[in-house]
Amino acid sequence: MLIKTSSVIPSSEITDEKVYLSRRSFMRGVAVAAVSSSAAGSLIGCTSSASAAVTPSRQAWEQLVAPQFQNIKAGPFSTTEEQTPYEDILRYNNFYEFGTDKTDPSRYAEQLDIQPWSIKVDGECGKPGSYQLEDLVKESQLEERVYRLRCVEAWSMVIPWVGIPMATILKKFEPNSNAKYVAFETVVRPEQMPGQRSLFSSIEWPYREGLRIDEAMHPLTLAAVGLYGKILPNQNGAPIRLVTPWKYGFKSIKSIVGIKFMRDEPYTTWNALAPNEYGFYANVNPSVDHPRWSQKSERRLPGGLFGPKRIDTLMFNGYADEVASLYTGLDLRKNY
Amino acid sequence: MAADKWGIARWWGIFILSLGPLAYLIYRIVSRDLGPDPGEAITRFSGLWALNFLLITLAVTPVNQWLKLRWLVRFRRMLGLYSWFYAALHFSAGFLLVLDIQNFVQEITKRPYITVGFVAFVILVMLAVTSPKFMVRKLGRNWKKLHKLVYLSGVLAVVHFIWLARADYTEPFTYAFILALLLVMRPAYRRFGSASRARGTALN
Known part of the structure; x- marks a missing residue:
């Protein structure tokens, strides 16, 4: 056989x-x-082959946070499972702002300008306003966290993220006692994001996601700004994205420009689009199937040519010890 | 016979051209250009080409009716068989490389988008099996009835495609539009196009 499947x-x-x-x-x-x-x-x-594009705005961003990236400490919760290679993480993405094909983001994402980048914070908090991203990152210690990522489409990766605990960032905005939920928003720039120009897209931009405040403040929840020790590639949600490893990937919203503290459950894109397929919680759960496919197992990427690496899907994507207590008393079959 | 020479050249031309997508797929496999989920890429690609060939096959008759390209009709069977060929690749890749083969029956019965895709494929298999000349003779009038199922297969394949889409329907809707156009062109020809034509030249 001529085809080698080993790729180490x-x-x-x-x-x-x-x-x-x-x-x-x-x-x-x-x-x-x-x-x-x-x-x-x-x-x-x-x-x-996929790579993180070098664009002026990316270079500018890289320089701004270079000191932080030279001082990344090992964070908690990291898995020792084999990591998905860098180039695979970069060329297999769901980022519908750039198109629905897995290779669209790696093809078009370099058009996105990630500098300057500010985040608008409002809602139930003491310090609403517009924050320059570098100011938020510069005040914080970066950590590397190797997390499993389980997509709702039944594939998974292992990714060494670089980021800041989301709680560290959110606390800066001083959420008040009415803040029961946090809503996040992705940037809207049709001129730089071809998927947002599509005529037959049923997504109402901006892409929106949200978490309960206790989920958002959970120590596992990460505000990622990098992977494999470098700034986030645009196709992976540069310059800053959410990572909630116990939830399906679509919860981990990319290229965040808005954070809002709310009293009530926020609008979330996929849930609004197909409520029977995507719940607000979207916790990884092998016993609740997606209506169109089974969630019992997953294909760990990269897969070989002659068959995927099929592994059993774990409850909360293997993070049950950390997060199961968040959901005591909640019927996870109904609140999928 | 000069006409026959042309026919043979055309036959080989279309035969080889139709293998193009397969060659391209093999090239991408060998050069390891399918990304981290090669099974999914193979499944998508072969499925798209099964549908392409199905629509091309369905286009043969209307194109002949309106543009009088009679020679094209001779290749309808070959094009249909290519649709079956890519569909078989799509079906095998889907089950061997993407879906859970251990739950074969469950996947087909429980998931409507797979059910319709599977039925579309079963129809193509039946048509492929009954495509040789001796089968045409053997089945007589029933052959034509049976092969009318190709329209159903086309509709189911497009439904399968639409059902797979998650948020952006541009591509499946384009296919649905072309299929609808092809289906409308036949009665439209019977109604408007054939009136001016002498009887007997129209092919079914």
């Missing part, structure tokens, strides 16, 4: 970043010279 590449064999970047700028020069049509662009997109 020693770091010594990975192309040096400088060489890679120079190749990339060369390619870009060629593309500009050739006046790439969109058709040609998509053909090239099929074969280029």
